[in-house]
Amino acid sequence: MVSKKMICLSLVNTLILFGVLGCGIEQLEVDKQLQYNALQRQIKVDGDISDWQGIAKNIVQGADHLWTNEDLTREKWRGNDDHSFSWRGAWYKDKFYFLIEVTDDNLQPCTREFSWINECVEIQFDPRNLEGERIAGVVAATPIPERIGKKINGYEMHFLPCSEPRVYLDDTKAVYRLENAQTQMFTDQWAGEIETRRTDKGYLLEIGFTVPDLKLKPGMTVGLDVAVGDDDGNARKSLMLWTARQVPFWITMDYFGKMKLVK
Numbered sequence: 475m476v477s478k479k480m481i482c483l484s485l486v487n488t489l490i491l492f493g494v495l496g497c498g499i500e501q502l503e504v505d506k507q508l509q510y511n512a513l514q515r516q517i518k519v520d521g522d523i524s525d526w527q528g529i530a531k532n533i534v535q536g537a538d539h540l541w542t543n544e545d546l547t548r549e550k551w552r553g554n555d556d557h558s559f560s561w562r563g564a565w566y567k568d569k570f571y572f573l574i575e576v577t578d579d580n581l582q583p584c585t586r587e588f589s590w591i592n593e594c595v596e597i598q599f600d601p602r603n604l605e606g607e608r609i610a611g612v613v614a615a616t617p618i619p620e621r622i623g624k625k626i627n628g629y630e631m632h633f634l635p636c637s638e639p640r641v642y643l644d645d646t647k648a649v650y651r652l653e654n655a656q657t658q659m660f661t662d663q664w665a666g667e668i669e670t671r672r673t674d675k676g677y678l679l680e681i682g683f684t685v686p687d688l689k690l691k692p693g694m695t696v697g698l699d700v701a702v703g704d705d706d707g708n709a710r711k712s713l714m715l716w717t718a719r720q721v722p723f724w725i726t727m728d729y730f731g732k733m734k735l736v737k
């Protein structure tokens with residue numbers, strides 16, 4: 475059965491081709507704006523999560539958080555033990571910190587051709603709360619290689635829980651093929667830190683990074699969405715999204731949740 479959301483999504487895709495995205499989105503059931511307050515907290519990125527105690531957790535469970543299309547159908551998701559997650563955020567000085575705890579019953583090695591079809595944590599990030607196009611002039615119908623060299627406004631960050639974790643940051647510099655990891659750039663230019671480890675129910679990722687040229691202060695707001703893809707042996711078979719919005723979240727930053735930096 476084709477769901478109402480799938481019909482809407484296909485409508486949106488059609489409308490994007492004709493450049494009238496706004497019109498299509500109005501027909502989607504968009505929840506109230508999601509808000510999260512990130513506390514100022516010094517975090518050590520070491521896989522020990524005791525320093526996250528007392529920081530509120532965003533729980534992403536249930537079929538309503540699935541992002542669906544023709545390939546990623548609801549039927550492929552086998553419940554919260556198969557695939558669900560929580561995330562927390564914090565900040566200290568000019569650095570953002572995230573802890574993503576993923577429930578996954580079948581942890582696969584990183585072998586797929588593209589980063590996002592492996593086990594993959596995605597942070598869709600609008601660090602200056604600009605909203606609008608994530609990459610100037612790029613819509614969902616734009617072929618992925620044509621993002622190279624364009625002006626980037628926000629980031630689609632991929633974090634892979636491989637034996638040596640891998641990071642993908644900027645798709646205007648390289649198509650996110652598995653071998654094009656930008657982990658070194660993350661370390662050198664973003665003061666990036668990442669740790670991953672297995673847990674009883676799946677795995678966790680602890681991450682810290684600065685955004686080049688961005689100073690943080692209390693009261694600032696950033697836009698973001700957090701997504702996790704699950705590969706159980708046949709590449710990505712389900713994708714869960716914090717905001718639960720059936721929109722092209724990797725292209726438009728208009729429907730992100732908001733994270734406010736508080737003391």
Ligand SMILES: [Ca+2]
Pocket residue numbers: 555556557578579580704705706
């Ligand atoms: Ca799974």
Ligand SMILES: [Ca+2]
Pocket residue numbers: 578579580581582593704705706707
């Ligand atoms: Ca898996």
